[in-house]
Amino acid sequence: MEKLWPVLAAKGVDIGTKLIGLLVVWFIGRVVIGMVKKVLGRSLRARKVEATLIGYIESVATVLMNILLVAVLLSAVGVETTTFAGLLAAAGLAIGAAWSGLLSNFAAGAFLVVLRPIKKGDFVSAGGVTGTVEEVGLFVTTIHTPDNVRTFVGNQKIFGDTISNYSVNPSRRVDRTAQLANGADHKKAIAILKETLKTIPNVVADPPPEVTIIDFTLAGPVLAVRPYTHTDHYWQVYFDTNEMIRDELGKAGFAVPDTNIRVHTDKAA
Numbered sequence: 001m002e003k004l005w006p007v008l009a010a011k012g013v014d015i016g017t018k019l020i021g022l023l024v025v026w027f028i029g030r031v032v033i034g035m036v037k038k039v040l041g042r043s044l045r046a047r048k049v050e051a052t053l054i055g056y057i058e059s060v061a062t063v064l065m066n067i068l069l070v071a072v073l074l075s076a077v078g079v080e081t082t083t084f085a086g087l088l089a090a091a092g093l094a095i096g097a098a099w100s101g102l103l104s105n106f107a108a109g110a111f112l113v114v115l116r117p118i119k120k121g122d123f124v125s126a127g128g129v130t131g132t133v134e135e136v137g138l139f140v141t142t143i144h145t146p147d148n149v150r151t152f153v154g155n156q157k158i159f160g161d162t163i164s165n166y167s168v169n170p171s172r173r174v175d176r177t178a179q180l181a182n183g184a185d186h187k188k189a190i191a192i193l194k195e196t197l198k199t200i201p202n203v204v205a206d207p208p209p210e211v212t213i214i215d216f217t218l219a220g221p222v223l224a225v226r227p228y229t230h231t232d233h234y235w236q237v238y239f240d241t242n243e244m245i246r247d248e249l250g251k252a253g254f255a256v257p258d259t260n261i262r263v264h265t266d267k268a269a
Helices: 004-046 051-076 081-098 100-115 155-159 186-197 231-251
Strands: 123-126 129-136 140-144 150-154 163-165 176-179 210-217 220-226
Touching (some): 051 129, 100 155, 129 150, 176 210, 186 231
Antiparallel strands (some): 140 150, 176 220
């Protein structure tokens, strides 16, 4: 034991020194990666690159730099980098076979960034979710729904499904209806609603608001009331249109729609 203790102490000091060195290298590496990521982001923003593409490039660069840092650490403890590369390739094949869906999400994310059907800030309906795009990530896209829920959708589900982007066109139609009573002057109602729609804030003049008969019910004709607005003001125009229909038709003296059913009794039967 007298001969063994000095050997163990020397080994312990050597291992402890290496561990401390590895921790220092890891800490410095992480700081450098963070600095490189910030510089890369500033450079891309200075060139006015799309925010969605910036986030995607930063994510890819961060992953690659972390892999490089791990390779440096393994090399420092005596693991051959060629062996590490072989292990990484073998692991890649195994992961690719086991996580083919994850890799599909990665590939779909690349196509979303290149083709740009959606980008950060767009209000979309994609992958069965409707909301504002927060980020197109490596594997998932983050969407904030109108009821303030952060939702993560796989890129493959988005890219393989129908995408509706409400933010691309300058205006979006708001669809409301107005039920009139039987015998009501529909032409007068149409004229009143058309003029009043123009006074609602954020209703655009081109295309102009549309009011016309769209259907008939037992209560009377049904008017389609369709103003246009930018998607940022959709719900404000939606609710203001509802209030306008109620107030204006009431002030003009239009009767409340009522459904009457007449029952005939066959006395002979």
